[in-house]
Every structure is written in C-alpha cells, then in structure tokens.
Amino acid sequence: AQSVTQLDSQVPVFEEAPVELRCNYSSSVSVYLFWYVQYPNQGLQLLLKYLSGSTLVKGINGFEAEFNKSQTSFHLRKPSVHISDTAEYFCAVSAVPDDKIIFGKGTRLHILP
Amino acid sequence: DTAVSQTPKYLVTQMGNDKSIKCEQNLGHDTMYWYKQDSKKFLKIMFSYNNKELIINETVPNRFSPKSPDKAHLNLHINSLELGDSAVYFCASSPRDRGYEQYFGPGTRLTVT
Numbered sequence: 001a002q003s004v005t006q007l008d009s010q011v012p013v014f015e016e017a018p019v020e021l022r023c024n025y026s027s028s029v030s031v032y033l034f035w036y037v038q039y040p041n042q043g044l045q046l047l048l049k050y051l052s053g054s055t056l057v058k059g060i061n062g063f064e065a066e067f068n069k070s071q072t073s074f075h076l077r078k079p080s081v082h083i084s085d086t087a088e089y090f091c092a093v094s095a096v097p098d099d100k101i102i103f104g105k106g107t108r109l110h111i112l113p
Numbered sequence: 114d115t116a117v118s119q120t121p122k123y124l125v126t127q128m129g130n131d132k133s134i135k136c137e138q139n140l141g142h143d144t145m146y147w148y149k150q151d152s153k154k155f156l157k158i159m160f161s162y163n164n165k166e167l168i169i170n171e172t173v174p175n176r177f178s179p180k181s182p183d184k185a186h187l188n189l190h191i192n193s194l195e196l197g198d199s200a201v202y203f204c205a206s207s208p209r210d211r212g213y214e215q216y217f218g219p220g221t222r223l224t225v226t
Contacts, residue, residue: 032213034214041220043219044156045217088154090156100158103157105155106154106155
C-alpha cells in the first residue's frame, strides 16, 4: 500500500521569499502524485499533478514540483510567495491504476508580512 | 456554474438524529467520493462510487450509508449521529482517464451537539 508524508506541519515564510514544501511517498508500484491547496473555509483545489513524462511539473499560481523517483519525493516550490498563498497544502499519491488517492496530513503555509 | 456542489454548507444537529448531505457534479465524471476532514485537517476517504456502483468502502461505521441515484449525484446519510461525527465532509469527483485527479465540493461542516 502507498503512503505519503509531509515533513512539515507548518511553514512560515516572509512575503516575496521562496518556499519549498516537502513531500515524500512510499509505494511498491508506479504512482501518480498531486498537490492540492485548501484556502480557509473552502474545498481542495488541484495545484498540479505528475502522471508521467517530465519530472518538473508546473501548476497554477506560479507553483511547480519536481518528481524524484530515487528519493521518492515530490517537493512543491514557489520562487516568490504572496500573502494570498496563505493556505493548507496537501500532497497526495495514487497507485497506478487505482481509484483511491491517499492524502498527506497537510502543511500550513503562513506568510509573514 | 459550480462543478461540484454540496448541500447544506452547515449542519448543526443533536446526538441521535439522522441527517443527509447531498452532492451533485456537472462535470460528467464517472467517479465520486466522500471524504471526512477532522479538526486537524486530516483528510480520509470514506466511500467511492463509479457509475452508481460502490468501489471503495473504507472502515466507516454502518451508520454512514452512501447512495448514488445516478452518476451525477452521491448523497451521504448518517444515522444516530454521535459527537465524533463532527467534521467537514467533502464530496469529490474524478475522471478515470486523468490519473484520478479530484475535483472537490465546498464542504459541509457538520456539528453534533
């Protein structure tokens, strides 16, 4: 069975600074990987996904993530954060093919003025 | 047009009552899900339906019963509500041919008193 670990429960970062949110997964089969964002009092929204192909994936709102198979990681990055990026970020993994997505416990991104 | 909608948005009820949450998606997806998000933001899958057929049924108490009248609707009925059922419940849908990326509804905040 697959699992996903988000190494930081909370990440404070100053506005306009870069940020990296870490995600590691475990699986004995090939996986699909996702990052979702949840703004306060809202549902989850897909930021980006890795299905196959290029290991560098670009998403919405200036975010990108890199799939590293050898390190079983899928870290999320943004070169310059904005106050509007304040949210909870979830990494998720799905075995290929599978109907179920396993979510990490989330990382709260806290933007400091 | 809202892609995945849920009603009601808020639900406050007393222990022992029976309640239902409705979900509808207009994306033409075949697969729909129910998730429970606890107070620590942990997101756990409860059920999944594909074309009205139950395909995922996690270890959820029998008091929870999903019903899918057609592939655009997935409702959740909860009998004999308990304090521990208080949470935010999310409905989601996904297309099977895109790595099962999921589209979430806005959530229903259930408070049991």
